[in-house]
Amino acid sequence: MERIVRFLIALGAVFLILLASYPAAAQQGQGGRGIGRAPGRPTPPQQVPARDVSGQNANRDARMTPEQRRQLRRDVHDHGRDIYRDRTAGQNRP
Numbered sequence: 867m868e869r870i871v872r873f874l875i876a877l878g879a880v881f882l883i884l885l886a887s888y889p890a891a892a893q894q895g896q897g898g899r900g901i902g903r904a905p906g907r908p909t910p911p912q913q914v915p916a917r918d919v920s921g922q923n924a925n926r927d928a929r930m931t932p933e934q935r936r937q938l939r940r941d942v943h944d945h946g947r948d949i950y951r952d953r954t955a956g957q958n959r960p
Contacts, residue, residue: 930938
């Protein structure tokens with residue numbers, strides 16, 4: 867009888883250890899894709915293909931005029947004042 871109780875206690879301990887380790891295994895969630903990588907490290911960025919030199923001329927034609935840039939700065943400034951108006955009024959947010 868004592869053997870059965872010890873066996874059940876040991877079996878329960880193994881079950882509790884496995885149950886406690888389940889959340890750690892679930893956090894990995896990559897299904898083996900993270901093998902060989904230090905935990906917590908992001909994956910390295912993918913290489914960007916080289917730009918086409920002929921596409922640079924198209925970008926030059928699409929640039930903004932000085933007046934368009936001034937208008938964009940004014941718009942950003944005005945909208946920023948609307949968004950952050952409460953902070954400048956001396957009210958601290960928690």
